Amino acid sequence: MKHRIARYINVNGRLMDLSCPQVMGILNVTPDSFYAGSRKQTEEEIAARAQQILAEGGSIIDIGAYSSRPNAEHISAEEEMKRLRNGLEIIGREHPDAVLSVDTFRADVARMCVEEYGVAIVNDIAAGNMDSEMFSTIARLGVPYIMMHMQxxxxxxxxxxxxxxxxxxxxxxxxxxxxxxxDMGVKDIILDPGFGFGKTIEHNYELLNKMEEFAIFELPLLVGVSRKSMIYKLLGITPEEALNGTTVLHTIALMKGANILRVHDVKEAVEAVRLTTAMREQSSASL
Structure with a gap:
């Protein structure tokens, strides 16, 4: 396992060191995300989920209002903004210092979240392909940008x-x-291979197996495999039963260079980070 080089991103004027892997907790303010346990809509549910992510060691809260599961219902930008405003107001009131990421492919939604609510990171599943204004908007906002591959x-x-x-x-x-x-001056770029997005189970495992190849970009890597079909379909179980499989893949991803884990189950992911970090440090000490 190779020693990680320091990789810092600027989040609201503070440097976050991604050479120490970070855990991003998922907070979906949607009625239809694929994993029922991640859906939070009432004020009490949203506040409790944000508190849980932070208490269990998550360093980033990723809030999303548009379900990107296969065959998801397409909602308008206005509906997406309405859901996000509600969630961001609650989190901002309860946890004003939390590092927030917004999961959106729409430039106007990203701009609203950053400018009105101080969201620190934009997480775009479409890497600009579903909104031609996204790249220029990110360049103007000057925030870290997670771009994912999706077919x-x-x-x-x-x-x-x-x-x-x-x-x-x-x-x-x-x-x-x-x-x-x-070329547009964007400094903080994070890559997400897009496990489960326009890929078969075989495609997903080939990408995971060869994840070290992404090191050619010398950019941080985000891995999102939590409770996905590449786990539960392969094992013949449900998303609700896929925590153990998720932890196995998180461990593999960390050993192959993941800098951020985007997860439903923060406590278990944080434990995986601690254990793999201890092994890496022991390996470095023995050199």
């Missing part, structure tokens, strides 16, 4: 995913986009 849209991505060479195509996809963002 198709949430409505059709799992119908017929096909690649000649999934790793090569995903790397090429990012190479073009990273260059465009660099």
């Amino acid at each position: 198709g849209t949430p409505q059709n991505m799992q119908q017929h995913p096909h690649y000649e060479d999934v790793l090569r195509e995903v790397l090429y996809y990012f190479s073009e986009k990273v260059q465009r963002l660099r």
Whole structure:
């Protein structure tokens, strides 16, 4: 396991060191996310979930109002903003110092969240493909940008995913986009291979197996595999039963260079980070 180089991102004027892997807790203010346990809509549910993420050691709260599960219902920007305003007001009141990320592919939604609520990070499943204004908006906002690989849209991505060479195509996809963002002056870029987004189970495991290849970008990596179908379909279980499998894949991802884990179960992910970090430190000490 290679020693990690320091990778800092600027979150609201503070440096966050991603060479020590961070855990991002999912807070979905949606009625239809694929994992029922992540859906939070009432004020009490939202406040309790934010508190739980922070208490269990999560360093980032990722709030999303648009379900990106396969065949998800498409909602308007106005509805997405309405849900986010409600959630962000509650979190801002209860946890004003929390580092917040917004999960959105819409530039106007991202701008609203950053400018009106101090959201620190934009997490875009479409890497600008579903809103042509996203890259220029990120450049103006000057916030860290997580861009994910996805083939198709949430409505059709799992119908017929096909690649000649999934790793090569995903790397090429990012190479073009990273260059465009660099040319626009974007400094803090985080890559997400997009497990489960326009990929078969086999594609997902090939990307995970070869995740070290993403080191060519010298950029932080976010991994989102929590309770996904690449776990529960392979094991013949439900998302509710997929925590153990999730922890196994989190451990593998950390050993292969993940800098951020985006998770439903914060406590278990934090434990995986602590254990793999202890092993890495022991390995370094013995050199």
